Amino acid sequence: MNDTRRTKTFIGTMGLVAVIAAGYAILVSHTPHVYLPVAIALLAGVTSRMKVKLPGINGNMSMNLPFLVVAIVALSAAEAVGVALISTAIQCWPRKNARINAQQLTFNLSMMTFATSAASIVVHAASHGSLTNATTLHLVLATATLFAGQTSSVAAIVSVSERKASGPVWWNLAQLSFPYYVISAGMATMVQAMSSHLGWGLALAVFPVMYGIYRSYRLYFAHLAEVSPATVLVKAAGASA
Numbered sequence: 001m002n003d004t005r006r007t008k009t010f011i012g013t014m015g016l017v018a019v020i021a022a023g024y025a026i027l028v029s030h031t032p033h034v035y036l037p038v039a040i041a042l043l044a045g046v047t048s049r050m051k052v053k054l055p056g057i058n059g060n061m062s063m064n065l066p067f068l069v070v071a072i073v074a075l076s077a078a079e080a081v082g083v084a085l086i087s088t089a090i091q092c093w094p095r096k097n098a099r100i101n102a103q104q105l106t107f108n109l110s111m112m113t114f115a116t117s118a119a120s121i122v123v124h125a126a127s128h129g130s131l132t133n134a135t136t137l138h139l140v141l142a143t144a145t146l147f148a149g150q151t152s153s154v155a156a157i158v159s160v161s162e163r164k165a166s167g168p169v170w171w172n173l174a175q176l177s178f179p180y181y182v183i184s185a186g187m188a189t190m191v192q193a194m195s196s197h198l199g200w201g202l203a204l205a206v207f208p209v210m211y212g213i214y215r216s217y218r219l220y221f222a223h224l225a226e227v228s229p230a231t232v233l234v235k236a237a238g239a240s241a
Contacts, residue, residue, distance in 0.1 A: 007161040011107045014153065018110040021117035025077035037079040043067045043191075044087035047207070050214040051091065052221055061180065061217070062091045063210045065146070066187035068116065072142040074192065077120035084116040085109060107157060115149030136189060143185040151177065183213060 044067035051060040064087045071083040092105050119142045126141055155170035191206050 004161065007103070007157070010157060010160045011103060011110065014107060014114065014157075015110040018113035018117070021114050021121075022077075022081050025081065025117035025120045037071075037075055037083060040067055040071045040075065041083045041086050044071065044083055045090045047210055048087040048091035050210065052214060052217040061177070062087075063214050064091065065143075065180065065184040066191055066206070066210070068146065069139060069142045069184060069188035070191050072116065072119045072123055072146075073138045073188075077117060077124065080120050081113055081116050084112045088112045111150060111153040111157075114153065115146050118149045119145035139185055139188050139192065143181055143188070147174075147178070147181045180213075180217070 044064040047067060048062045048064040050063040052062070053060050068080075068084055068087065071080040075083065088108050089105075092100075092108050094100055122145045123138050123142050127138060151170060151173050155166050155173050158164060158169050158173075159166035187206060187209065190209075
């Protein structure tokens with residue numbers, strides 16, 4: 001991101017919107033859990049470090065999305081936002097000898113807070129405040145709202161910081177990331193089913209699948225960068241900018 005007044009203003013506005021959305025989501029939260037948020041946060045945190053470098057830009061995409069979807073449909077809004085913040089902070093934590101970029105971290109945390117809060121509000125409204133038995137519809141709604149919230153936010157910051165038209169940026173971003181959201185919805189359904197019937201311990205079986213997806217995306221994006229590096233203009237949703 002360029003260090004400009006426009007970018008700083010947008011990030012500040014994004015942070016304010018995220019706080020308002022999170023506050024409202026927390027107000028309509030249902031009963032909190034005891035151990036479940038910790039288990040989901042651990043799964044989301046570990047997979048958030050499986051990051052794919054996107055071609056042509058300074059950004060990456062992590063494999064924690066299925067667990068964020070599960071957090072939204074299985075936890076209270078406050079807990080889901082907490083899981084999103086923890087996994088995003090872990091995702092953005094720099095590697096050895098690297099420094100934290102405060103602007104990028106602030107935007108990513110704000111973007112994930114906004115998207116997760118919006119998804120929680122939508123899902124809880126669709127379930128009339130009770131998510132005792134999450135359905136496939138709830139998982140689809142959570143994924144779709146995350147997709148809309150994340151892609152629109154990332155497209156907006158790219159448009160502001162790099163002075164690009166937001167429409168084409170969003171369209172390229174949507175095409176790039178949509179398959180991952182579809183896969184994540186399916187993986188979230190698998191995790192939810194396994195945890196409901198067999199326990200959260202067996203939900204760990206999803207890790208080999210996520211690692212396979214991670215490897216596939218790495219190979220695909222590496223090939224894309226070699227073939228046409230100049231054509232990729234966007235950051236992936238849920239990515240650290």
